[in-house]
Amino acid sequence: MIRVGIIGASGYTGAELARLLVNHPGVELTLATSRQYAGKPLARVFPHLAGRTELVCEDPAGLAVAGRADFYFTAVPHQTAMAVVPGLLATGAKVVDLSADFRLHDRQVYEQWYQAHSAPELLAEAVYGLPEIHRAAIAGARLVANPGCYPTSVLLALAPLLKAGCIDPASLIIDAKSGTSGAGRTAQTGTLYCEVTEGFRAYKVGAHRHTPEIEQELSELYGQPLKVTFTPHLVPMSRGMLSTIYADLRGEPDQAELERVVREFYRDEPFVRVLDAGQLPATQHVRGSNFCDLALRVDQRNRRVIVLAAIDNLVKGAAGQAVQNMNLLCGLPEEQGLGQLVPLFP
């Protein structure tokens, strides 16, 4: 039984980790920290967890973590994560960090999009935790940087076609849409119910911090540096993410050929569902699960391909993928604690 701690348990990602871990047969949840709710049972912070966990939130300030857990999830904001992770590693524990702090290999790129980095020595060591691409490296790592939600959907959508050379890397346009839980649980006017419901908008157009992360991984997959245009949008829903990606075709591939490439790439993947011809992904069909649903359409009139990927941003886009990474890091079966998740519809 692996003893697991959640550092930062009072956000939506922390709560989702707890939801998954209380049912995970290979682990025991031994620690949950929250500055705001220190001393309060986690099931009072999140009443849906009542009857499923007795854990009480602890104050991270001055907490002696040594020996409290064998494994940690850090679900704190970027910049906080880089302050916390080295100490956790020092206890001999392994860590999956859900922030952006260890995702970018290049310190300069990180500091250009975020702020100064206080633990740059870990950047080279941290493994980018997208199992479908970096499975082997993850299995041997001590620190895994859990991918952002947008990058997860984009990378899973593009990896097969980009590696197979079917698309022009200079033509990538990503139009992505996210549910509101991606904005977190901090009280802000912009994410109040009344501001979000029955409305749709773009935000941070061409300036979202997931851009360099997407570019780093796509460049590595392609073998040469490439850039993307990336536009995120806010959807009036709590969970779910759909990325619609446009690329110019190389050569004359048709619909069937490209589908074959994608299907072959993911043939053994437990969490990627390549949809049948005629079907398109919908976020409501992956809700609550670790699935990524994929489809593509060739636009022959314009010799482009449109690739669509749907995930639950809190599961495959955050907590579920983090558990998948933990399983790999700890030598547990990759699907453990995740394989029984059937999407909740309606």
Add this chain to the structure above:
Amino acid sequence: MIRVGIIGASGYTGAELARLLVNHPGVELTLATSRQYAGKPLARVFPHLAGRTELVCEDPAGLAVAGRADFYFTAVPHQTAMAVVPGLLATGAKVVDLSADFRLHDRQVYEQWYQAHSAPELLAEAVYGLPEIHRAAIAGARLVANPGCYPTSVLLALAPLLKAGCIDPASLIIDAKSGTSGAGRTAQTGTLYCEVTEGFRAYKVGAHRHTPEIEQELSELYGQPLKVTFTPHLVPMSRGMLSTIYADLRGEPDQAELERVVREFYRDEPFVRVLDAGQLPATQHVRGSNFCDLALRVDQRNRRVIVLAAIDNLVKGAAGQAVQNMNLLCGLPEEQGLGQLVPLFP
């Protein structure tokens, strides 16, 4: 391994049964019928189930059910159920019927609120499937009538206080609110997204068919006939049900005393969560789970009590309770396939 069939798999209740059963360690799903989708994989009708079941819908017309399953859920409309259930029982199988056809013991009452009954001989045999009240009888039954969603929430809310004699049975007023999935998956103008979103309304005020069902069970609990005023409402959400129930107090009980009565009544129940003082139920905290969350408030100014109950109408209000009943009928652990359901929030 118990072989289980779902008769009527293309509605929301049928889909929810499938969601629960594919993860149930004691059963194998061997049959799913649907007139409309005969020949189509269930996972094409409900894409969220892709990767979790290979079952293909079969046409119920002329189907030889004998030997296809040891146990059946009938998730068809009332009037259809009474035509189907006798044949299923005749194969030697046990049945949990999710329609209203076998819930009322009194044929006359049934025919007054619904229409003529074609299998009245089964009315005496059928057991009303609310495990928290009728556990023993369910365990020995061949046919269980799964309670309606509204009655489930109301009966769980009122049973302790009514049995303990704390409330005046002539004063019961039930103001209940349901998500839209309760209206089913049949295409109707009234349940289109645009008609429901950002709106709230009552319907069938004082005339809903769950009224006699509530009255039958409450009368049995109380030991004398009683009547209730029942008003259902439609909430702009897919899942969830909250019943707010008003009763005049008998004697001078205070908040703590009534809470004690309820807590004691449900002390060993795995699926009823009596909330801590200061908390109130919310449907989002039971979503996707088999929990019923309960709280009460004494209104000392008016010497009334307000009891609140929240369930997921598709789980504890339908498919989850049906699985709970199946477990009892088949001698499986009551929580099997349900105990790992953690509510999905947000």
Add this chain to the structure above:
Amino acid sequence: MIRVGIIGASGYTGAELARLLVNHPGVELTLATSRQYAGKPLARVFPHLAGRTELVCEDPAGLAVAGRADFYFTAVPHQTAMAVVPGLLATGAKVVDLSADFRLHDRQVYEQWYQAHSAPELLAEAVYGLPEIHRAAIAGARLVANPGCYPTSVLLALAPLLKAGCIDPASLIIDAKSGTSGAGRTAQTGTLYCEVTEGFRAYKVGAHRHTPEIEQELSELYGQPLKVTFTPHLVPMSRGMLSTIYADLRGEPDQAELERVVREFYRDEPFVRVLDAGQLPATQHVRGSNFCDLALRVDQRNRRVIVLAAIDNLVKGAAGQAVQNMNLLCGLPEEQGLGQLVPLFP
């Protein structure tokens, strides 16, 4: 042209006042204050107002209001209102206050439910601004206390039957449901999109501050003190309010008779729509308008009546009613600026 100022323009009620006033032919909007957004155009705070107003928010602190407007709406929190209103009246202007500060005639009752009152001398003068009940008094007033949203719906629903003696005043139970805009625009975790969507809950059961306001007005209508049980609920929608009210019948009135009483009571009212037999109110049918839709159902089995009232909480429940009061106070046609509002559906 009456010059009008909005004190507290950055909440939902303030914005709604602006929406109504920019189209009002008898007034000119000359002042909008906001501590938080001082110096910012109102149409930057609320981009939907772009192109409809050029007003810039002014800091209320130290503002010389004298001469800036002939009429003020105060849309600030209770306790702030009582500090501001006397100064506005002192400039010779008339005021409609949308807070709770001047609704209760009895200072003790106010201080029991809220906190100490710093302008008690105005309590006797302030007129409760429900035009359908107090039209004449409003027309002659200097200060009108605009009713709360819940009381508006409840009082319009009950006034005819209570005055006509058809119902037992000791039996009143009010189960009310409100959209989330009623909770205001202040950033709070509890009203974040993810906390509210697809969920339903009660709050402040038996303890909401609108209770004494409802009781004051109903008691006055009835001629004797009475008390009510009042339970508010939060609906996953931005606008809209439905109150479902239960009362025991006096005598043997039937459905038609009670409908006649209500219809007669409101025969000349421009903003009350008594629905035809067979129809029930729905909040989506009054959205954005100043209408209150009413219906009732006699429950003959229990000799009770259920009265249902739907309003838009921001219009008839706040800003619209405030404009209606302004029209009365200023001698303008009562429907001016409101009569052209057609509900927005879907």
Add this chain to the structure above:
Amino acid sequence: MIRVGIIGASGYTGAELARLLVNHPGVELTLATSRQYAGKPLARVFPHLAGRTELVCEDPAGLAVAGRADFYFTAVPHQTAMAVVPGLLATGAKVVDLSADFRLHDRQVYEQWYQAHSAPELLAEAVYGLPEIHRAAIAGARLVANPGCYPTSVLLALAPLLKAGCIDPASLIIDAKSGTSGAGRTAQTGTLYCEVTEGFRAYKVGAHRHTPEIEQELSELYGQPLKVTFTPHLVPMSRGMLSTIYADLRGEPDQAELERVVREFYRDEPFVRVLDAGQLPATQHVRGSNFCDLALRVDQRNRRVIVLAAIDNLVKGAAGQAVQNMNLLCGLPEEQGLGQLVPLFP
């Protein structure tokens, strides 16, 4: 007073026309037809209209339209429109048709994307009713083809930049998102509340019938044939449409320069709001109004521009634009009946 008829009043577009026309000072609504609701008051079909219109729906079959109105809106499905419009024109009336039947000038293109055309002789006469582009032609027309909702948002977004030669016409990618009211009021499983809420999906990827309409108009604006990639999506909201459009830049224009081009193009347009720097359109800020909100962002890293346009699909995308066209056709002030529409937020 122009007498106006609505042919096909029982859909969302018909209802929205009624909402706008009952407040239009220059017209009188004299006829509303509906096959399904013949004989029923329009305000019973759409209860939100109660108190605002007394019109009773008439059966269009065998209806003698001659003399019933001076002007008609046809809000019927394509293929029905082409059967109805010639008869209406024959009465001497003018017509704005809201279907697709008269939008494409080229019969072959129409028949390739839709079906055979039964009134091709009108294709040359019909004017494409986008006032910001074709104002003069509309004013002199007898038959106006009201643009589709998607094309309206796309054309308003691209017209200035395309005419000014700032963008590469071979690079246009349109990622558009629509509320569910665009799918109409016909009962269908796919637009039930439970299927749409809390979900997001693309549909008809690369195959939507608005594609040729967009291409026809853009080609005309540009002066040469061009093609676009167009992907529509369904948003869990009733009203609203946002189009996010990607184009490669020509030359080296910067953000300010392109903004200037757009602002100049629309400087006198009453219904196009070019947002200030730093603002982005959101559908909730145009809800219920005839506004189109525009913004753009230059992506210098990739030398692309992203143009964003938000409209209410039922107003500027349908009924509002139709009224704007009627005003032009009938010599009324273009803003009449529309200028007072302030978006409804929240």
